[in-house]
Every structure is written in C-alpha cells, then in structure tokens.
Amino acid sequence: MILADLHVHSTFSDGKMTVPELVDFYGRRGFGCIAITDHICEKKSFLGFAAGALKYTLCRETFPAYLDQIAVEAERAWATYKMQVIPGFELSKNSWSHHRSAHILGIGVKSWMSAELDILEMTRGLRQQGALSIAAHPVHTGLLEPQTLHLWSRREELAQEFDAWEVASGRKFFHDVHSSGLPMIATSDLHHPKQISSWKTLLRVRPGEKSTEAVLDAVREQRLEFGFWNDASQRIDQRIGAGFDARDGKQGRLDSSGASRQPVLVPFP
C-alpha cells in the first residue's frame, strides 16, 4: 500500500506552495505518490476570466514550464523520498450557478486541454491521452464556498465517463458518493499546508515501484482504501474500505480501524 494524494495545487494556479515545496512537504511525511493538479479555468465565464486575470489558472503559455518543472521535481522526489509525482490538471468550469459548475481532474496528463470543451470532450480527451478522468468534489463540500454540482446531477448518464468520483476532497467524507456504487477516490484538494489533515487514498501499489501506470491502474481497478491523515500525529487514524457488504445488501462503510484490522460494516449515521 502507498499513501497517495492525487489532487494538489501549486503556485502555478491558486496553491500556496511551489512544486518543490510540495515535494518536500509530502516527501517528509512518507507519501508514496502525489499528483499536481493546477486549475485550467474556462475563460468565457466571468469567474474564469477573473481567475485568468489574477493568474490563478494555467494557460497555454505557462503549461510547458509547468510540465517541465513537474518532470524535474519527479526525479528529485524519487531520488530523495521514493515518492512519485504525476502531472495533472483540474479543468474548471465556474458559473454563478452551483448546478452549472463542474471541475474535472486529469491525472497522468501529457498535453494541454482547454476548459472551454464540453464535458464529454474533456473526459474522452483525457482518456485518449492515457490520463484518468475524475469528477472532483461532485457533491456539497459542507463548506461556505462555490459548489460544483453539475456532474452529480448527470451521474447516471456520465457514470462510464469517469474513472473515479471524489468521495472526499478535504476533511468531509461524502456518504452520498460512497453509497452510490460509483468508483471512488479520496483527496485533500490541498491549496494550503493546513489542509493536509484530510482524507487520502491508500493504493495497492508495490512501494518502491516507480510506475505512473501502476498508480493509474490501481485507481481504475479500485484497488484502494481511504484513510484520514492526522497531521498532529503524522499518521492515518481512520480507515474506510471502498466496498460494501454485498452478502446482505446492507450499505455502510467498511471500517478496518479496529484492533483486529478485520473490516467491519459500520452503518452510515
């Protein structure tokens, strides 16, 4: 198992830490893999235009330098910490309406993509370049912030378009996503160092194997669990399995944090 955070922002968009600072921040905590996923904002909406004007978004001009720096830092991260660093981005359609806003993560990206495309062009384009397509924070985050609910309202139609849906993007676990039967991933959506205390994904990938494909496959095949990283104790202090108790159709979370480490089904509160 490796500890992964596949939704992390740097100063290339609205994150507080540079890519090298993120590498040391996660490397020192023993993470096995991170993905840098800076925003590419749609320009035609006013909010997207404002993000561009404030340089809170990647653009075609900064994208090559972004990929270059991630590649350089990926080498250093592996040499220093045995941690993989994967290039990604977050295609961000921001509208005044929560129900029209959508964020889509591409993980393992190789080339530029515009956020002006429609949803299907994005998800299919991401998979064509070998990347994961992930529905970011698809349900209410429980925070006072703009919400991105468009993908969730179309989840039946879009179910096959995403390799995973975020079951957490911070401290709050999204029970609606967990009980949906859709494939899942938990991330911190880290912008600020203090957001490190949040849900993460534990991937069944051999530690010491440097392979982006192995990480992407573990998500595609849902070989994963979720864990809450408590930064005060520098450890995972709660674990939740991705599955359900299929034997009697009961829904709940599989919790393996007990002394026996055998997962037990805990009904949703």
Ligand SMILES: [Zn+2]
């Ligand atoms: Zn987002």
Ligand SMILES: [Zn+2]
């Ligand atoms: Zn984000």
